[in-house]
Amino acid sequence: MVSPVPLKQAAAPRARAKGVASQLQITPYLNWWLWICLAALYLPIIIMVVFSFNDSKRGVVWRGFSLRHYEAAWKNHDLLDAFGNSLIVASGTALISTALGLCAALTLERIRIRSISVYRPVLLIPLVIPEVCLGVALLVFFHMIGWHRSWPWPLALCQVLAAHVTFSLPFCTLLIRARLRQLNSELEVAARDLGATQLRAIWDVTVPLLKPALLASILMAFTLSLDDFVVSFFTATPEAQLLPVRVFSMIRFGATPQVNAVSTILLLITVVSILFAALAYQRK
Amino acid sequence: MNVVSSPAIDARGLSKNYAQVCAVADGTLQCKSGELVTILGASGCGKSTLLRLICGLEKPDHGQVLIQNRDVTAMPPEQRPVNIVFQSYALFPHLSVYDNIAYGLKVTKQNSQTIRQRCGEIIDLMQLTELSKRLPENLSGGQQQRVALARALVMRPVALLLDEPLAALDAKLREQMRAYLGELQATLGITFLMVTHDQEEALVLSQRLAFMHEGRILQCDTPETVYRLPANLLIATFLGKMAFVPAQIDSDGNMFSAFFDKPICLQRNLPAGRITIGIRPEHVKLHKTNSAEKLEVAVNVKRVDFFGQSKLVTTVGVDQTILCAWLKADQPIPEGKLMASWEAASMLIFDDTGQRVSW
Numbered sequence: 001m002v003s004p005v006p007l008k009q010a011a012a013p014r015a016r017a018k019g020v021a022s023q024l025q026i027t028p029y030l031n032w033w034l035w036i037c038l039a040a041l042y043l044p045i046i047i048m049v050v051f052s053f054n055d056s057k058r059g060v061v062w063r064g065f066s067l068r069h070y071e072a073a074w075k076n077h078d079l080l081d082a083f084g085n086s087l088i089v090a091s092g093t094a095l096i097s098t099a100l101g102l103c104a105a106l107t108l109e110r111i112r113i114r115s116i117s118v119y120r121p122v123l124l125i126p127l128v129i130p131e132v133c134l135g136v137a138l139l140v141f142f143h144m145i146g147w148h149r150s151w152p153w154p155l156a157l158c159q160v161l162a163a164h165v166t167f168s169l170p171f172c173t174l175l176i177r178a179r180l181r182q183l184n185s186e187l188e189v190a191a192r193d194l195g196a197t198q199l200r201a202i203w204d205v206t207v208p209l210l211k212p213a214l215l216a217s218i219l220m221a222f223t224l225s226l227d228d229f230v231v232s233f234f235t236a237t238p239e240a241q242l243l244p245v246r247v248f249s250m251i252r253f254g255a256t257p258q259v260n261a262v263s264t265i266l267l268l269i270t271v272v273s274i275l276f277a278a279l280a281y282q283r284k
Numbered sequence: 285m286n287v288v289s290s291p292a293i294d295a296r297g298l299s300k301n302y303a304q305v306c307a308v309a310d311g312t313l314q315c316k317s318g319e320l321v322t323i324l325g326a327s328g329c330g331k332s333t334l335l336r337l338i339c340g341l342e343k344p345d346h347g348q349v350l351i352q353n354r355d356v357t358a359m360p361p362e363q364r365p366v367n368i369v370f371q372s373y374a375l376f377p378h379l380s381v382y383d384n385i386a387y388g389l390k391v392t393k394q395n396s397q398t399i400r401q402r403c404g405e406i407i408d409l410m411q412l413t414e415l416s417k418r419l420p421e422n423l424s425g426g427q428q429q430r431v432a433l434a435r436a437l438v439m440r441p442v443a444l445l446l447d448e449p450l451a452a453l454d455a456k457l458r459e460q461m462r463a464y465l466g467e468l469q470a471t472l473g474i475t476f477l478m479v480t481h482d483q484e485e486a487l488v489l490s491q492r493l494a495f496m497h498e499g500r501i502l503q504c505d506t507p508e509t510v511y512r513l514p515a516n517l518l519i520a521t522f523l524g525k526m527a528f529v530p531a532q533i534d535s536d537g538n539m540f541s542a543f544f545d546k547p548i549c550l551q552r553n554l555p556a557g558r559i560t561i562g563i564r565p566e567h568v569k570l571h572k573t574n575s576a577e578k579l580e581v582a583v584n585v586k587r588v589d590f591f592g593q594s595k596l597v598t599t600v601g602v603d604q605t606i607l608c609a610w611l612k613a614d615q616p617i618p619e620g621k622l623m624a625s626w627e628a629a630s631m632l633i634f635d636d637t638g639q640r641v642s643w
Contacts, residue, residue: 184372184374186370186372186374187374187376187377189341189361189370189374190368190370190374190376191376191387191391192341192360192361192362193339193340193341193361193362193367193368193436194362194367194387194388194391194392194435194436194439195362195363195388195391195392195439196362196387196391197360197362200391204376204387204391205376208378209377209378
């Protein structure tokens with residue numbers, strides 16, 4: 001006969017040592033709760049991905065594996081154009097807002113004037129402005145300055161590009177500034193002492209050391225731009241539609257599994273670039 | 285290189301304020317060519333700021349910096365013919381040792397032949413040959429220090445400025461590097477201007493020592509002079525050990541103090557008034573019986589600190605004034621009540637504003 005008491009006594013110190021992990025085991029409800037949350041977050045996405053491979057026209061019942069919706073999406077020129085536009089705008093946004101973010105971060109950290117503390121919050125306000133407000137504001141702004149809505153493609157993309165830079169710049173600035181603050185500012189000073197001008201010192205010393213943050217910022221801005229709907233909806237011209245807006249207009253005529261297929265690809269690109277951004281930022 | 289007549293560095297009345305806080309009030313300092321000068325002072329006295337003003341990393345509010353008789357006050361740091369070694373070394377972490385050293389030459393657009401030759405020379409001199417491909421993070425503190433020195437010296441500066449170069453090293457290594465710095469300076473004959481808060485470093489290394497306090501240089505002289513004849517109480521307190529005895533001088537030249545049991549006639553012309561007497565422990569003798577010395581007080585031993593080659597005996601006088609004396613390590617301390625004596629000539633006298641009075 002085995003008594004359960006000594007077993008429990010033996011397990012107790014180990015449970016204490018394991019801390020949080022063992023607490024999850026002790027309270028299985030918490031564990032379930034976690035799974036419920038995860039399911040609520042990811043089940044719709046998983047279903048969308050699974051049904052993008054469904055061999056059916058309407059996509060309510062599983063009829064077997066097929067790539068026909070991907071094929072249909074590939075042949076849909078409107079969709080492909082929108083996808084291409086989205087990639088161009090996302091790439092442009094990534095590069096421009098990272099470059100501007102670097103300048104903003106350097107200005108905020110390196111220039112010693114008293115009014116600089118005013119600019120810090122001003123730069124971060126777009127983070128908390130509702131996107132609808134930003135979209136309306138940009139639309140009104142572009143109308144007021146008389147931006148040509150009738151420019152031919154690729155110039156027609158400039159408007160939405162400017163709009164995307166507006167909302168992704170604060171993210172980029174935050175990321176780059178956080179890394180810049182960790183750098184020893186004497187490095188730049190040392191480069192200047194050795195004969196480099198201020199710009200040269202920044203280019204030779206600060207930028208290489210900021211590389212992880214710059215890469216993270218590029219990927220972050222790319223992702224933000226690629227899956228933005230609200231601002232794109234307000235600012236994109238009919239000649240240059242972006243993918244999320246295109247997908248939305250497709251749904252109005254009934255959700256075809258083609259939308260699932262496109263969304264799955266979009267999801268893949270987003271997840272992969274966020275993953276790379278996280279990896280890049282963590283690398284020293 | 286042989287500009288003997290003009291000083292390598294000539295700082296004239298430099299001042300710098302940071303948001304109403306005065307960092308440097310009157311930075312006036314001259315370094316002759318080939319001289320090793322240290323600026324000694326407690327932390328926060330403005331010595332690092334003075335160094336940064338000289339190499340152009342800060343702009344002075346007033347004053348001038350002349351390097352080899354050329355006014356460089358308005359010149360940005362990259363154009364000044366001086367280089368600085370930082371306390372943190374500030375080695376570029378993404379560049380190898382060789383690229384760190386070559387950076388200054390590359391950025392000033394020397395031709396590749398010159399770069400290779402001069403880097404090779406300095407790498408040999410600093411014994412960095414085996415380390416030249418490594419990244420700074422893979423070097424020890426002492427090695428990083430040598431790379432930082434090499435990176436500045438390869439520029440062949442008129443003067444090398446060193447900001448607390450040894451502060452980041454541990455005690456043993458610090459002593460080695462101190463000797464190394466001295467030898468290096470003697471070999472190269474380049475002017476070194478070094479900032480330190482370590483009095484031992486300043487006394488051992490420097491040919492001239494500038495003592496700085498609250499943004500002003502209070503005394504600048506050879507280490508022996510500054511140690512033996514400090515200009516005021518602040519320097520006397522900072523440098524070495526000294527016992528301070530408050531006293532009073534009357535119009536007849538007699539000195540009174542609670543420390544002495546009788547008034548002492550100094551037979552010299554000293555202004556009447558309140559003074560402070562300074563006595564270094566190496567001038568104090570301890571003995572059991574009265575001696576012929578005029579300056580003699582009864583003391584009790586309070587504590588003995590053993591320092592290896594010698595021991596420091598801390599004694600208290602009748603009025604609780606503390607007086608220290610150095611004894612040889614093997615010298616026994618007499619038991620019971622003791623007499624402490626010193627020669628009048630070894631005594632320093634400061635007036636009531638704290639300035640030393642020569643007598």
